[in-house]
Amino acid sequence: MTDSMEHREVVLAISELQKSFGTNKVLDHFNLQLFKGENLVVMGKSGSGKSVMVKCLVGLMEADSGRITIKNKDITSLNQESLDMLRTEIGFLFQGSALYDSMTVRENLEFPLRKHKKRLHIHETTEKLVQQALKSVGLLNAIDLMPNELSGGMKRRVALARALILNPSIIIYDEPTTGLDPITAKEIIALMKSIQDSYGTSALIITHDVDCARVVADRVILLIQGKNYIEGTFQELSSSTDPQVRAFFK
Structure with missing residues (x-):
């Protein structure tokens, strides 16, 4: 070393x-x-x-x-x-993206926020954080789509946005x-x-x-x-x- x-x-x-x-x-x-x-x-x-x-x-x-x-x-x-x-x-990007099939893109990103927002004292609105995360991966226009409407590359980007949303x-x-x-x-x-x-x-x-x-x-x-x-x-x-x-x- x-x-x-x-x-x-x-x-x-x-x-x-x-x-x-x-x-x-x-x-x-x-x-x-x-x-x-x-x-x-x-x-x-x-x-x-x-x-x-x-x-x-x-x-x-x-x-x-x-x-x-x-x-x-x-x-x-x-x-x-x-x-x-x-x-x-820690943000995780799993092989295969691991999105929740029954949730929209928006709901997939909201999930970790709902779980941790109070604990982390996050003050920004959920909507603002979701939009910021999707914008960072170039997928803001996919916010209301379901995972089965996304290509493999789009799924990977959404999963990355979800990994980033808590600013790990x-x-x-x-x-x-x-x-x-x-x-x-x-x-x-x-x-x-x-x-x-x-x-x-x-x-x-x-x-x-x-x-x-x-x-x-x-x-x-x-x-x-x-x-x-x-x-x-x-x-x-x-x-x-x-x-x-x-x-x-x-």
Whole structure:
């Protein structure tokens, strides 16, 4: 780690994370640090443990051992109320967008506001916040549409607007371009970069999309055999002579 990294604020850290399913060791002492204001990309082959790591991060799966800290708080030691409060600082863009099919776009964005508005002492009107979030992803005209009226790219944008609506300091993107055509994928990638510039967010981006990593990553980690095999800039990793690293960038 460089001296400049040692002096940067760590907003999310994974330490010695282990998770196995029977004899299959999916995560094997995996380590990661996300610094304030950076886009950190984690790349790995299918089945490498990327999704398991995300599920451990968001509390959908319990790790066998290890530690996850967000904003210097160990998530495994928090009570439910404290954990819920911490989650308001994190925006999630799930693979497949995960919109509520029975709700309009407006209602999908209102949902997290209704849940957390009083707790967070949000003073702006719900309508203003919904419109601001949709405007930031270029979809204000879709506010009254149902999810089944949206294209795949539009759904991803709405899901991103929902992730942004509580003004999180951290965003976790889980395969943000999967299932999208190349043109739409490029639009989502450009939007992710724009959000980093506009909101100053820190982002953990789980992907196998090399184009996505090249454009948005400040730093890249390769998850190989359950470990943080190597990390560095996209340029550093893409020019590596290590056969296991080069396999990602062919």
